[in-house]
Amino acid sequence: MSIEAIPGTTVKTMRAAVWTGPETIEYRTVPLPEVPEGWSLVRSELTGICGTDFSILHGSHPRAEAPVVMGHEITGVVEVAAAGGPAAGTRVTVEPLIHCGTCHPCREGNTHVCRNLKLYGIDVAGSLAEYVALPAETLIPISSAVPLQEAALAEPLAVAVHAVSRSGLRGGERVVVFGAGPIGILTALVARHEGAGSVLISEPSEERRVVAEQLGFDTVASGTDPVSAVMEATGGDGADIVFDSAAHPSVAALLPKAVRVLGTIVLVGVYKKPVEVDLQALTFAENTVVGVRVYTRADVERAVKLIEGGELGLGRIPVQVFPLEETPAAFTQAMTAGAVLKVFVGPAGANGKEEE
Ligand SMILES: [Zn+2]
Ligand SMILES: [Zn+2]
Numbered sequence: 001m002s003i004e005a006i007p008g009t010t011v012k013t014m015r016a017a018v019w020t021g022p023e024t025i026e027y028r029t030v031p032l033p034e035v036p037e038g039w040s041l042v043r044s045e046l047t048g049i050c051g052t053d054f055s056i057l058h059g060s061h062p063r064a065e066a067p068v069v070m071g072h073e074i075t076g077v078v079e080v081a082a083a084g085g086p087a088a089g090t091r092v093t094v095e096p097l098i099h100c101g102t103c104h105p106c107r108e109g110n111t112h113v114c115r116n117l118k119l120y121g122i123d124v125a126g127s128l129a130e131y132v133a134l135p136a137e138t139l140i141p142i143s144s145a146v147p148l149q150e151a152a153l154a155e156p157l158a159v160a161v162h163a164v165s166r167s168g169l170r171g172g173e174r175v176v177v178f179g180a181g182p183i184g185i186l187t188a189l190v191a192r193h194e195g196a197g198s199v200l201i202s203e204p205s206e207e208r209r210v211v212a213e214q215l216g217f218d219t220v221a222s223g224t225d226p227v228s229a230v231m232e233a234t235g236g237d238g239a240d241i242v243f244d245s246a247a248h249p250s251v252a253a254l255l256p257k258a259v260r261v262l263g264t265i266v267l268v269g270v271y272k273k274p275v276e277v278d279l280q281a282l283t284f285a286e287n288t289v290v291g292v293r294v295y296t297r298a299d300v301e302r303a304v305k306l307i308e309g310g311e312l313g314l315g316r317i318p319v320q321v322f323p324l325e326e327t328p329a330a331f332t333q334a335m336t337a338g339a340v341l342k343v344f345v346g347p348a349g350a351n352g353k354e355e356e
Contacts, residue, residue: 003035005032006041007080014031015030015129016028017070017129018068018069019064019068020066021059023058025327025328027327033125033133034133035133036133038136038137040136040139042076042079043078043079044075044076044128044129045076045077045091046149046151046344047075047344048152048153048155048182048343049331049343052122053072053121063123071345072127073121073127074132075154076091077089077091077092091142092139093139093140094120094134094155095140095295095300096121096126096138097117098117098118098120099116111296117293128324140300140301142154149321150315154304155300155303156186157307158299159186159268160303163183164187164191167290173196173240174237175188175198175199176202176239176241177199177242178246178254179246180203181208182341183269184201184243185211185317189312190312193311193312196241198218200218200229202230203219205337206222208339211317211341215317227257230257230258238259238260238261240263241266242263242264244265244266245268247272249275253277256287257281259285261286262287264288265282266290266292267289321344321346322344322346323345324347326345327345330344
């Protein structure tokens with residue numbers, strides 16, 4: 001099915017924030033997306049902006065090719081349903097992964113680490129537009145009783161759920177998180193919810209350290225050496241589990257010093273370049289180092305359950321919403337990495353949809 005216009009209307013075009021090349025996002029009128037058989041048309045409600053989007057904007061993402069509509073952290077309402085998919089009017093979050101189905105990881109059922117992994121919003125059009133077309137199986141209903149800004153955290157929360165699940169966290173364990181960006185904070189919230197005995201967050205930005213503190217986490221005081229703080233908090237042992245959500249070379253050097261003997265390091269953030277790490281220290285301490293790539297379908301479903309359950313206190317995370325036409329300003333705000341933890345892009349116009 002390739003739709004000519006939104007059923008019951010004469011709407012044939014939509015507004016979109018199109019990435020057209022390095023540092024350039026153009027606000028344009030474009031045709032409605034094609035909606036093949038088995039796909040749904042989703043009206044975008046909120047799109048989260050993250051570090052992956054920054055690298056696309058800068059032209060440094062290894063796969064993204066201009067022009068493309070970014071937006072892989074998608075929350076919306078089904079406008080045109082597919083047979084067997086969520087009905088029109090259903091609020092959905094999206095598992096935006098595209099896997100090849102033929103490589104070894106795919107054949108083993110590990111499609112999230114597909115060797116040819118692609119994402120809606122990076123390789124194919126995403127939700128920084130009024131509408132986005134998606135295969136029905138990528139849509140996961142989320143209760144519309146949940147505040148929209150909490151529902152819109154499902155994708156990054158799925159990363160946190162996956163990271164904590166990969167860590168093997170057991171009740172009472174002492175956790176350290178490097179980096180109080182959205183993923184670091186969400187990982188800390190999930191770790192606490194899953195029974196961590198303590199969670200200490202290390203973050204160089206004072207504004208973000210304060211956010212972490214307001215969410216009830218112990219933080220490394222500014223000007224304090226993070227490793228000394230970890231040792232003090234753990235009676236000199238080091239942390240059972242260290243999550244690296246910072247992916248900064250200075251943090252890589254600290255990981256072997258912050259983790260205890262036989263402890264686990266979880267690499268959540270994405271390092272842009274190879275970094276120096278003391279592998280001898282990891283060897284002698286028999287540490288486990290775990291990589292994290294996106295999330296599985298089950299992680300997204302778990303994230304939706306956590307949001308619907310309302311137990312994480314996600315409403316206390318400071319967020320800011322920009323209208324679609326101000327997408328470049330949303331990026332500028334997101335890249336300042338200040339007290340606003342998460343930036344979203346909503347529909348065009350201050351009061352919802354722009355009439356044209
Ligand atoms: Zn993202
Ligand atoms: Zn594959």
